[in-house]
Amino acid sequence: MNAPLTAAAPPTMRALLQRRYGADAVAFAEVPAPTAAPGAVLIQVVSAALNRGDWHLLTGTPYAVRLAGYGVLRPNRAIPGMAVAGRVVAVGAGVTGFAPGDGVLGEIDGGGFAERVNAAPGALAKIPAGVSFEQAATLPISGTTALQGLRDAGALKAGESLLVIGAAGGVGGFAVQLGRHFGAEVTGVCSAKNVEGVRAMGAHHVIDYTATRLGDHPARFDVILDLVGAEPLASLRRMLKPGGRLVSGSGGQDNVVLGPMFPILRGLLSNLGATERFIPLMNKPTPSDLEVLCALVAEGAITPDISARIGLSEAPGYLDRMGEGHTRGKVVIQIDADSARSAR
Numbered sequence: 001m002n003a004p005l006t007a008a009a010p011p012t013m014r015a016l017l018q019r020r021y022g023a024d025a026v027a028f029a030e031v032p033a034p035t036a037a038p039g040a041v042l043i044q045v046v047s048a049a050l051n052r053g054d055w056h057l058l059t060g061t062p063y064a065v066r067l068a069g070y071g072v073l074r075p076n077r078a079i080p081g082m083a084v085a086g087r088v089v090a091v092g093a094g095v096t097g098f099a100p101g102d103g104v105l106g107e108i109d110g111g112g113f114a115e116r117v118n119a120a121p122g123a124l125a126k127i128p129a130g131v132s133f134e135q136a137a138t139l140p141i142s143g144t145t146a147l148q149g150l151r152d153a154g155a156l157k158a159g160e161s162l163l164v165i166g167a168a169g170g171v172g173g174f175a176v177q178l179g180r181h182f183g184a185e186v187t188g189v190c191s192a193k194n195v196e197g198v199r200a201m202g203a204h205h206v207i208d209y210t211a212t213r214l215g216d217h218p219a220r221f222d223v224i225l226d227l228v229g230a231e232p233l234a235s236l237r238r239m240l241k242p243g244g245r246l247v248s249g250s251g252g253q254d255n256v257v258l259g260p261m262f263p264i265l266r267g268l269l270s271n272l273g274a275t276e277r278f279i280p281l282m283n284k285p286t287p288s289d290l291e292v293l294c295a296l297v298a299e300g301a302i303t304p305d306i307s308a309r310i311g312l313s314e315a316p317g318y319l320d321r322m323g324e325g326h327t328r329g330k331v332v333i334q335i336d337a338d339s340a341r342s343a344r
């Protein structure tokens, strides 16, 4: 049963609760429902998307994330979930620009895997006509990382060649489609089971990394977007055309303490004396970019690849499996399943 959209808070709500770090540390629960906090927008969440970052915050790895403000011994925020779409229920004191009933999406500071959440208005954009709640929920983090990686970090231009490593994943699916939209010749890298799917998203060429060693491939690229971090830096540099840009979204995450810090430093050092650039990518939660992505979805230029629609109680298992690094497209939690596919 869906909670009715009223400003009066129901006493409790359904949510995922995480009291400690660990792959098995999250569970479905009934918790007190929030009311609108001063300066915040209270959202009735319709859809929320899983992201690899949720898995990092679930496990507290690399340990550096704990020191980055997420909680050293246990998570500061008991309810996970950063990518949401829903309807405004009420606005807190001092909030302008949003009103009850508005459809919104955003990258929020946790709390999204629940029926209601308070979000900072500066994190939100309005959902335009033609974009469903479930599509909107896929855009924060995955869509913005792909957009910022190609448009800003990679400065991708029409007619250039683009290699997307990790093309079947949440970010990669958007990168393939955006690359094509920007007029690039797109090559996607994925495993055999995803070759047809990546081609269907618009890749001109697909490399199956289980059949071909990527470093042995003869093609050279203007821009490489690396979302996996498995291929050695020297090998990726060899795959760049003169003046090419290697945008690193994962940086290589094999270090459980520091994560990608050393691979990023190595990459930046490799720029010395070279015309090809290594550029580390850091997603910025920018509402204007969410508006850009929404417009592209509404006009049919990109279509989020939703591989699974699940209920809140199924999410712990899916979150755990995200750590294996083989999720296809986006997994969306249908918190209000009746509204998720509608545009209002």
Ligand SMILES: NC(=O)c1ccc[n+]([C@@H]2O[C@H](COP(=O)([O-])OP(=O)(O)OC[C@H]3O[C@@H](n4cnc5c(N)ncnc54)[C@H](OP(=O)(O)O)[C@@H]3O)[C@@H](O)[C@H]2O)c1
Pocket (backbone or CB within 6 Å): 051, 052, 053, 141, 142, 145, 165, 166, 167, 168, 169, 170, 171, 172, 189, 190, 191, 192, 193, 194, 209, 227, 228, 230, 248, 249, 250, 253, 281, 282, 283, 284, 322, 325, 326, 327, 328, 329
């Ligand atoms: N820098 C940032 O701000 C930022 C933001 C968001 C995400 N990220 C990072 O970007 C990476 C991708 O995120 P995501 O959300 O897209 O992850 P995801 O949804 O879990 O997707 C991972 C994809 O990687 C593919 N893959 C695994 N090994 C591969 C390999 N050796 N070669 C090519 N593809 C391979 C898998 O496809 P197959 O099953 O076909 O192997 C899977 O579809 C993660 O490391 C994440 O932490 C960074």
